[in-house]
Amino acid sequence: MRQKTYFAKSEDTKIKWYVVDANNKTLGKVASKIATVLQGKHSPKYTPNIDMGYRVAVINATGVNVSGKKEQEKIYYSHSGYLGNLKSTTYEDMMKNKPEYIIKHAVKGMLPNNKLGDKLIRRLRVYRGSTHPHQAQNPEALEI
Numbered sequence: 001m002r003q004k005t006y007f008a009k010s011e012d013t014k015i016k017w018y019v020v021d022a023n024n025k026t027l028g029k030v031a032s033k034i035a036t037v038l039q040g041k042h043s044p045k046y047t048p049n050i051d052m053g054y055r056v057a058v059i060n061a062t063g064v065n066v067s068g069k070k071e072q073e074k075i076y077y078s079h080s081g082y083l084g085n086l087k088s089t090t091y092e093d094m095m096k097n098k099p100e101y102i103i104k105h106a107v108k109g110m111l112p113n114n115k116l117g118d119k120l121i122r123r124l125r126v127y128r129g130s131t132h133p134h135q136a137q138n139p140e141a142l143e144i
Helices: 027-039 091-097 099-108 115-121
Strands: 016-021 054-059 075-079 086-090 124-126
Touching: 016 027, 027 054, 027 099, 027 115, 075 091, 075 099, 086 091, 091 099, 099 115, 099 124
Parallel strands: 016 054, 054 124
Antiparallel strands: 075 086
16 A cells, blocks of 8 residues: 655644743754744644744743854844945844844744745744743743
């Protein structure tokens, strides 16, 4: 008897929430674990072209660490689209002003660069402090 490959359908997926505590964790390890969960690669029903229904809330974004000299040397670039308007911000300044952006930017780089990746990054919520408004969804703690 031949085995058939299982392909999940978007109607079959159920929404499931996870919570990640980023305090004293390395940025790359946190981001890769979150990207894996958002895509559903940790599930045996993984299908590459389907949003598997997983959502992730990250708390304590201000406590994330980077290794080496990245705190002083890592630079984030943004461009307005006008000539000569390339802006750069160091990791230290970004951590003071927008620590949520640091995690979201790292995860976005690990997701597919297509419409599905754009859809998956919207399933990520990042919070500075240790509280989040998703208690009603009964989130499961995700260990890293």
